[in-house]
Amino acid sequence: MAESTVVKTSADQLDERLIANASDPLGILRAFWARLRGGDLGSLPVVFGLVVISIVFYVKEPVFLSSRNLVTITQFAAPVGIIALGIVLVLLLGEIDLSVGSVSGASAAVMAVQIVNSGRPVIVGIVAGMLVGVVVGLVYAFLYTKLGVPSFVFSLAGLLAFQGVLLYVLGSDGTINLPSDSWLLDFARFKFLTGTASYVLVVLIGLAFLASRLLSQRSRTKAELSAPSTVSILVKAGLLTGGLAYLTYYLNIGRGWSYLWLFFAALVVAMDFALRRTRWGRHVFAVGGNEEAARRSGIKVTRIYLSVFVGCSTLAAVGGILGAAQLTSVSQATGTTDTNLTAIAAAVIGGTSLFGGRGSAYSAMLGILVLVSISSGLNLIGVDSSVRFMVTGGVLLLAVAIDSVSRRARSSSGRG
């Protein structure tokens, strides 16, 4: 490593075959373009899709981009987004969970029965509902790792079975209304971050981003590795803070950021950290990429499956509980087919590969924004729900097609 080159080059930039080490803006653009051509699309298609959706609906109906509508979109996207976050986890392993909607419904029903029929405190109801998710995940993991039942099959069984559980738990009432004075409903419906507090949050996020990037830059420089320039870090942090500040300003014209959306965003950020920066996350990607290699490296593959199935079902339960709180009631239709497929579609549309080993927590957020935007926009221009289903189906197909094509481009250009 201590080669005494005349010009001091970072240890990771010594190889003369490296082309992409240009640090000027043009070089960065060129590297970006090369990555796209190689099929490493990341979240670009879905961001592009969001822009197109915004323009199309704005032209048809300017109310679509009104502050009020955007507040509604973010608020209603959150519960299903949380479910989609769980789906991202199973997809990373190359598995599927078709039953998340039903599980979310069953969990919400258990919570409602605990709170309303048994008169227990709200927190007990929430814990009971989440426990349903945990138990379901444990059973799934057992079926998968011990009995070798394919995830498609047991989650399809779960889809039907937990719809039955929902009906059974609700009993003859059919619908349970949650008490309107509980803090859970308040949190899900009426809490918004607005005014000074919202800007303080934006600044804090910007500072946290800046600090983490600067720290990483310093430790890389200390280790004689190439590091991004301070200017580029400052520009990125500035763009992030500025963008968020503008969004906050715009949403504050309406009611501001809903607590529900902030909770979802915090979950996404935490999951992103867990996936990218912890051993557990690294092992999830490894098992999704090559299970046998992971096993031979001493990774406890069974535990990874267990944690992922439990995580997915628990997130589904949380999403179901918050969704029920948002709608103030649990009915026989809670978490039926629509929720199921929306959550799965969101994860895939957001850019998480169906083939395993590729994806990010942010895909749940971007994907659910696309789907909720589409349905909101179609509602605004007064289109029938029949069309909504067809459009959503088309978008899902497009997303999977992009995934497949970029996978092919990756394998031909050697990007995995």
Place this chain on the structure above:
Amino acid sequence: MTTTPHQDAPTREGGEPGDPREVVLSLSGIHKRFGAVQALTDVRLEVAAGEVVALVGDNGAGKSTLVKVIAGVYQPDSGDIELAGRRVKVGGPRQAQDLGIATVFQDLALCDNLDVVANLFLGQERVKGGAIDEVAMEVEAWRLLRSLSAKIPSVRIPIAALSGGQRQTVAIARSLVGKPKVVMLDEPTAALGVAQTAEVLNLVERLRDNGLGVILISHNMADVQAVADRIVVLRLGRNEAEFYTDEVTTTDLVAAITGASDNVVASRAARGKEQAHG
């Protein structure tokens, strides 16, 4: 049964001066049986530090079984395994790694979707404050790859972007992360091109020069003769023969592997020769 040159742990005629090689791994009397099949019978094997021992044999000779016994995948029915003079029991692959026995499997066992650093440290990630310490791992990755004079342009590209030889390099470098004493390479040159094979053979020599004991399993006689110091031939689960590479011809080797001197044709030829001489 043919003659077995170097019946016991071979001491070379004449000996190499100043060569008190320390035996790092030594197996003796290994028996392994699967149902009605006696896969290994009284097999022994020794590897010294800084020595490349090639393990050759036909399909079904017991090479893979022996490798798996050493790697802790199988438990031998009887027999001793000694590591640096100490008797050990290799209970599982993880324990083998902890003891200092690293195995590079034939089918590589790399994750295509992860980058070189992630693959090198898979299962043994460096952690600082709950998060993966990417910087320390990257520095160590470069140190390892440079110590093997490996030609990897960047450690931040996914494995899928590498050529077959580069992947093999990563797989071998990975075996060194745990600072092993013995490295086992299972068919490291299978499915590689000419230049890439040479690259991997260079790597094997560099492992030896770094003072590791290397066990090389291969079907390719040219590769074996190019890098091995000693060649151990297994046939039908037994030690068939043991040669020093510079004292053996390919014909002898092939004869030992196939048991060509152990059949009707060979014995007839030998008889004919005797008669001609007599």
